[in-house]
Amino acid sequence: MALRIRKSFKIAPGLRINVSKSGVSTSLGGKGATVNLSKRGTRVITSIPGTGISASKLYGAGKRDAAPAPPTPVWAHVVTWLIIAAVIWWIFS
Template identity: 55%
Template sequence: MAWKFRRRVKVIPGVHLNFSKSGISTSIGVKGASVTLGSSGAYLNTSIPGLGIYNTVVRPG
């Protein structure tokens, strides 16, 4: 099993910096809907909080 690393830091409410082995990304949004921008592209993340239902749309960069 390979080790993974991820760290998330809140900058201001609704904005997070994400640090991982593959690089740094930024997430902007609220609970249930966010956009993540990073070196591998942009992701639109939507979910229904509390139900575990989610969807991610990837736009390669």
């Protein structure tokens, strides 16, 4: 049996930060259509709300077979979190 650990934080309407064992991702959208950006690629999920019917497509999955990408520089993570903090401050001020 596999153990899954995941936590999702709502940053703004239609914007979520997802944290799991495998890393961090960002989801944009809501009921009916969502785009998830992660290290695995971009996943687009469309659904008919309330029916349980959905479709999902992963773009960029072929990159896993290629040479590994260089690690993301630390400054890129710092800039991302500064932007998120500014958006949160703007929403609640």
